[in-house]
Amino acid sequence: MDLAPLFGLRLRTPRLELRLPRSEELDALREVALGGIHPPEFMPFTIAWTDDPELAEFRAYHEMRRRDWRVEEWHLELGVFLEGEPVGIQAVESRDFPATLTVGTGSWLGRRFQRRGVGTEMRTAALELAFRGLGAELARSGAVDGNVASLRVSEKLGYREIGGGTVAPRGVELHHTDVALRREDWRPPVAVVIEGLGACLPLFGLPSE
Numbered sequence: 001m002d003l004a005p006l007f008g009l010r011l012r013t014p015r016l017e018l019r020l021p022r023s024e025e026l027d028a029l030r031e032v033a034l035g036g037i038h039p040p041e042f043m044p045f046t047i048a049w050t051d052d053p054e055l056a057e058f059r060a061y062h063e064m065r066r067r068d069w070r071v072e073e074w075h076l077e078l079g080v081f082l083e084g085e086p087v088g089i090q091a092v093e094s095r096d097f098p099a100t101l102t103v104g105t106g107s108w109l110g111r112r113f114q115r116r117g118v119g120t121e122m123r124t125a126a127l128e129l130a131f132r133g134l135g136a137e138l139a140r141s142g143a144v145d146g147n148v149a150s151l152r153v154s155e156k157l158g159y160r161e162i163g164g165g166t167v168a169p170r171g172v173e174l175h176h177t178d179v180a181l182r183r184e185d186w187r188p189p190v191a192v193v194i195e196g197l198g199a200c201l202p203l204f205g206l207p208s209e
């Protein structure tokens, strides 16, 4: 599919810009990830991709998400730039969006950029894209027990617990808490400017403006 319009999509918050990373920006984001995302003993991801010390698949993963983009199932992996500097990824994904009006999100930040409110601000941008930009009704997230930061971001933004399950990123089962935020409960804590969305709407399964 021609994803060119997605490169014009910009989400701006007071401190951040979220956009699809260009080739050299993917390399910079891999360097951020190589600098560490979480303590080695605690795996926050359902797939243990950070256990590879080279992160050799980093670029291939992002390229695969673009190559495999379908209107029926899309994964938007936005680079997060803090005052111009790449700091992490905020993903928004959905299946059959026009029917489900539901998105999921996932994210990471380099450790040195954590605990400064950036995680809350970038999730806010993703939720504004989903609820205000695309007309979503529900946003889902989740985290393994012990991922205080992720669960706290969700709690602060109004998500409620909807269930749980187990995941085993390193072969040992961990409990996972699932949370969801309904459109009517959404109150963005900071303003988000959305640019360039009109041309992207068909890629999300929506009619063009």
Ligand SMILES: CC(C)(COP(=O)(O)OP(=O)(O)OC[C@H]1O[C@@H](n2cnc3c(N)ncnc32)[C@H](O)[C@@H]1OP(=O)(O)O)[C@@H](O)C(=O)NCCC(=O)NCCS
Residues within 6 Å of the ligand: 037, 038, 044, 045, 106, 107, 108, 109, 110, 113, 114, 115, 116, 117, 118, 119, 120, 121, 142, 143, 144, 147, 148, 149, 150, 152, 153, 156
């Ligand atoms: C999850 C993540 C993106 C959150 O980003 P962040 O910038 O660190 O989060 P914020 O600074 O916005 O903090 C949000 C809240 O969590 C709290 N928090 C953050 N890290 C915490 C920690 N290690 N222990 C306790 N509380 C923590 C903050 O104090 C804040 O709550 P408060 O406003 O009540 O004080 C980031 O921590 C991260 O990349 N973690 C590793 C990867 C990951 O877990 N991804 C999600 C997988 S589901």
